[in-house]
Amino acid sequence: MKSRVTIGTLTAVVIFFVLLYVVFAKVDNVESVKKTKSQKLRVGFVLLSDTADNGWNETIYKGIRNACDSLGVQRNLVIDIPEERIPLANAVTGMIADSLKVIVLTSYNYPILIKDIIESHPEVTFYGINWEYDAPNYKAYFARIYQARYLAGIVAGAMTKTNHVGFVAAMKNIQVYRGLNAFILGVQSVNPRAKVFVRWTNSWNEGNMETENANKLIDSSGIDVIAFHQDRAFIIEVAEKRGLYCIGNHVENNRFSPRMLTSIAINWGIIYKDFIQDYIQKKDNENMDYWVGLEKDAVGLAFYSSEVPDSVKILVNAAAEKIKAGYNVFSGRIEDVEGKIRSEEGETISDEVLHNEMNWLIKGAIEP
Structure with missing residues (x-):
């Protein structure tokens, strides 16, 4: 009888700890999923001028803000970057060092100036408004x-x-x-x-x-x-x-x-939302460029x-x-x-x- 009680007690203890492990494992897993879901995609944007220039860059910024807010994406902006190799390279390499995997270039000559950086970082997807340059990890976008x-x-x-x-x-x-x-x-x-x-x-x-x-x-x-x-x-x-x-x-x-x-x-929000959403849903591919116009009210x-x-x-x-x-x-x-x-x-x-x-x-x- 004494032996039976001991075995029964041990069995109950083992079952208790197994159940406890399962419960905590589930809780930990739920927290992990919540943490993963809460991590926003971070997208870098390089702009030629300030975001209140009453022109090109102001409309671009409004489009960036609208697209990122609607998609729940974190925007990382670097502004006042001239079409010159050194300041542009510094801005982009800084974004790469900060672990950004999507970088959007918003001025025409940017991609040509840093094509070596683009090509040496295949893990990063670049978007630019220049069709004269091509690379596997570079996609062109623009409005018609x-x-x-x-x-x-x-x-x-x-x-x-x-x-x-x-x-x-x-x-x-x-x-x-x-x-x-x-x-x-x-x-x-x-x-x-x-x-x-x-x-x-x-x-x-x-x-x-x-x-x-x-x-x-x-x-x-x-x-x-x-x-x-x-x-x-x-x-x-x-x-x-x-x-x-x-x-x-x-x-x-x-x-x-x-x-x-x-x-x-230009309604930049339509264009940015289009390709960022494709990136999130893994619908983009190396042959996909984005050129939209009146048909989308862009x-x-x-x-x-x-x-x-x-x-x-x-x-x-x-x-x-x-x-x-x-x-x-x-x-x-x-x-x-x-x-x-x-x-x-x-x-x-x-x-x-x-x-x-x-x-x-x-x-x-x-x-x-």
């Missing part, structure tokens, strides 16, 4: 902003009285050429007699250079509408002082005057001035619906300023050419 520039061109072409429109362009790269050419096509679509006078600053954000080139266009070309591809609002200020109509670039609302007719706009015109009549808005809306239905603005016979035919009737310029080969100006552009 040329569609919005085409619509802005319609406004400019319809509103000019002198048939002379000005455009202050930044870098001579494919992104700028593509948008400028689309703008010219938009102008010509409603006003075949109009000319577009172009000056280059070779900078994204240089106030004195932009102001000087805008004034030279006004003084020498007889323009009465001016548009631009620059990061900030210096051209708008010149147009206000000189009494010209202006087309804005990444200005979300009209805080100037009725002479600012409209502005192109680009468009931000507003209309009271100076823009309904008849012009109707023209723009009709063109926008046509693009959403699949129309490519780079269709039909297109000739460049050198007389070379880039597209014949019935043809369309492919995305591959738009990405990699559009380093020329369309007929109708004048570089005084």
Whole structure:
């Protein structure tokens, strides 16, 4: 009897400790799962300027914030990084050292400047707005902003009285050429007699250079509408002082005057959410790039001035619906300023050419 009690007691003790282990193991496992779930994806973003520049970088920041907040992603920002090798490399290597596995580059030349860093860190996925560079761990993204520039061109072409429109362009790269050419096509679509006078600053954000080139266009070309591809609002200020109509670039609302007719706009939140969500769900792959436009409401015109009549808005809306239905603005016979035919009737310029080969100006552009 004594022996039986001892064995029974030992058995009960063993069962007790086994149950205790199972309970604590389950609790520990639950805590581990909770901890894993609470760990947010951390995404690094490198920006060219500050996040309140009333232009390109401010709209990008708002898109980053909206996308990350909606996805529950932690954003890690580094700002005021010029398109120069050393500061950019320092910013990116710092993010890599901080164990970030996703890094988003928000200026055109960034990927080219640090391609050695990108290629030596295959464990990190990089996203950039440049299609001229390629690597297994690099994915290109951008908005089809040329569609919005085409619509802005319609406004400019319809509103000019002198048939002379000005455009202050930044870098001579494919992104700028593509948008400028689309703008010219938009102008010509409603006003075949109009000319577009172009000056280059070779900078994204240089106030004195932009102001000087805008004034030279006004003084020498007889323009009465001016548009631009620059990061900030210096051209708008010149147009206000000189009494010209202006087309804005990444200005979300009209805080100037009725002479600012409209502005192109990008909804970066749609684009960032698109590819970050794919990364989280492991849907991205090395062949996947992201280029979205009017079909997803990722680009468009931000507003209309009271100076823009309904008849012009109707023209723009009709063109926008046509693009959403699949129309490519780079269709039909297109000739460049050198007389070379880039597209014949019935043809369309492919995305591959738009990405990699559009380093020329369309007929109708004048570089005084």
